[in-house]
Amino acid sequence: MTSSNAPNFETIAKLLKKNYNFEWKLNQTVIRRKNLYSIKGRIENILVSNRQDVRLTLYIKKGGMKGEGMVPLIDFSADELRKAVSTARVLAVNAFNKDFPLPSRKPVKNVSYDKKIERIVETKAGDNILCRMHKSIMLTAKNARVIMNSHELHASVEERRVLNSKGQNVRQTKTMIQLESVCSLKKLGIEREVIVEEEVGALKQFNVKRIVQEQILLAKDVLVADSAPFFVGPVIVSGRALSDMFRPHLSIGPFVVHASAKIKYLNLSRYSKGQPIIGQAEHDKLTITSNPFLRDNPVSWAFDDDGTPSSKVVLVQNNFFKNYFGSQKFSHYIKEKPTGQLGVVEVKPGKCSSSAIRKGEHVEIVSFASFVPNDFNGDFSAEIRLGYLVSKTGKKKPFRGGMFTGNLFQLIRDCRLSSRVQEKSGYLGPDSVRFELGNVTAV
């Protein structure tokens, strides 16, 4: 790890082993960033940062119970370590829960990272690469006569390491590059904008020109969009709007949260192993897998905060609940195999072609303002940023505003999944889903 005040983990581990008779864990995270911010084509800010966190967790056993105390370390001398241990001890003796084992020494799979992104973050030449991307964004917008209001390019390298008293010693590097851009179009005194956020783990997947061109197409439709219609019937959710439904920004989503070992332990899961997750279903059935090894996806991680190696695990198969995902602690509590943290949410595609999905009169939603479902019961009401009302003859009329409302567990009972797939950060699955019993409410 390239950090100026890097701790020598082996020395700390030796000190802990020599002086203390309890279980422990050390976590180190280093995040380095280089970001470029632009307003209307002019650079507003360039940010370079370097963050390092080191944490020590102590585990104290007493009568079948285990107390856990975690403290940050900001100095690595024997004296400071003694102080940290004493603080962690106070925390641990006040937080006894049922005992659980720490992960023992196990290898982890290698998850890829991109040296090119690392070079952007680490070197002066990286500034020029970001500036070239910035120019390409502006040129693409200019050629399409679109106003590029603002954009942000974020490149980062994250390194994680976990070491514990059971001999587990794992480390991993991840890279990420992201574009958040806002463009707008004006016509007859009306001005409307489109926001896109795209993040990937490798530079080869990051084509800013393509991202902006797709954004411009959306902007053209948003500009001529009408108000939302009242509509009850087939609603197709596609693209980013669909990945937001399966993997919302601010939570892990209703279909997945109930497969969490922690949620099960807290008595809040609606799933039971081997039981259907919904009632009688029509058409396609849902199969969801947590995949932490998807190459270059920003949420792929080889191990979790405890150092538990990640596993690919089928959560739901043909609408039946199969397996929980979770840390060593909560998996042990519910007597399941630990899988590490949630990976990419993979939804098995269906057999429907793009045209079969879009048959007859329907509404298609391609962008939500924000999709924030109630994770516990699946209820949602989401503002539509761009949708289309499509007639029987296939005539498409764009609209904006209005709300898509309902319950995800109800909607999924009658759905068709596309055979075509898309990959977004944290999601791999159908690029469109047709919900037969959708409900759009106009303003």
Add this chain to the structure above:
Amino acid sequence: MQQVNLTDFSRSRNTTLLYTHNKDTDIIVDDKGIEIMTNADSGVKARVMKDGFWHDFGGSTLQRDWLKKKLAEFIPKKELVQYNNIGMKTFKQLGRIHPDTIKLQDKVKDLKKLQARIKSLSDDFLNVRVRLAVEQEEKEFLSGEKHLRQELNLCTLIVVAFFSDSNDEMRYHYLARFMPGYEAIQLTNKEVNDFKNMIMKLKNGRKITPGKYTCIMSNQLTGLLAHESFGHGMESDTILKDRAMAKQFLGKKLAKDFVSIIDSPSYSWSHGSYFFDDEGHLAEPTYLMKNGIVNHPITEAFSAKKLGYTASPNSRAESYDHKIYARMTNTYFDAGPHKPEDMIKSVKDGFYLHQSSGGMEDPKSWGIQIQGITAERIKNGRLTGEMFFEVGMTGFLPDLLGNICMVGNDLKVEGVGRCGKGHKEWVRVSEGGPHLLVDEVTLA
């Protein structure tokens, strides 16, 4: 003890330095056990204005040598300036009961007692989680003209009860409160009883029929409207990007005379309060709307200068390794002349909007996007106990502001949330206001 001395860093005339140290302890007690999580994060944000834009460098305390090197490389020797001896102003808000004066074991005991008290309200609870978050925040700001330091204590209590409704669907209800000191943990019998009564009512909740309704907004909903729907559109960096419809309404009347909206980091100790912002501006209120007229945006220095606005104390970054933007603090509608009970009495048929799970900004179109609202029907001037949940509120903000008919005299700013710019850059904020009576609110 502070591990970084700001005067150790190279500095030009156009450099500002900000040291931040956050120490958090979270204690969670639920039916299954207890979790104690501690965290500490400290670092320095250095900003240098060069070639017409800001160059930001952020390094954690563990990376202070890296940061020193970066600044030394970036600032040419001839531009280096010495530190003048500017007197440092210090500010503190540590609460009535400093959280450090209570032993951890006593905090745990208190929380266990509170969890048991809530749990005893009903045999039907699936789980009850009680969380006390104690944050201690220190900041030191140094520029050519200012040297400021502040120490804040921030205690947040959140109680969540999970239960099944009459259709066997899982629901939850929460209570959240903020105080600077440990006094946050003391709930009154009335607060606990109100919490219980709301859950009883929610058990028979159902979905609303979409339509336009006369609504009374609770203090929380009023705050969400001030923050999500109005406030985000009044951020000067958003205006500079031509992303805010507010720009064309500046100086124009949108609501009746008794409607004013304020953002103030100096509002008497709420979750978004501080003494100075990340660019060293001292806290004071900004009237976003004054007597129904769209008044003044909140700003950070770059966009304020470009747009010719007076700077307001709203420059904030999530952390030393994030960018500074114009951000809200405590955002609220000012109190009006009406009594809340009179407002409810005046509604023949409508809804009282209790709580919401959150909202999203739409500054370009000034759309209202608030979701997860719990609504209660009002019939002939009385709350009926008939509940509706997961209600969404939508519409065009200027229309809604124009439809505010009554403003309550019961101003409260009690929000305990974090606000994002889109889906990132989280900063602590609060929001609130008095009750509002609004006609023609679109609910779905």
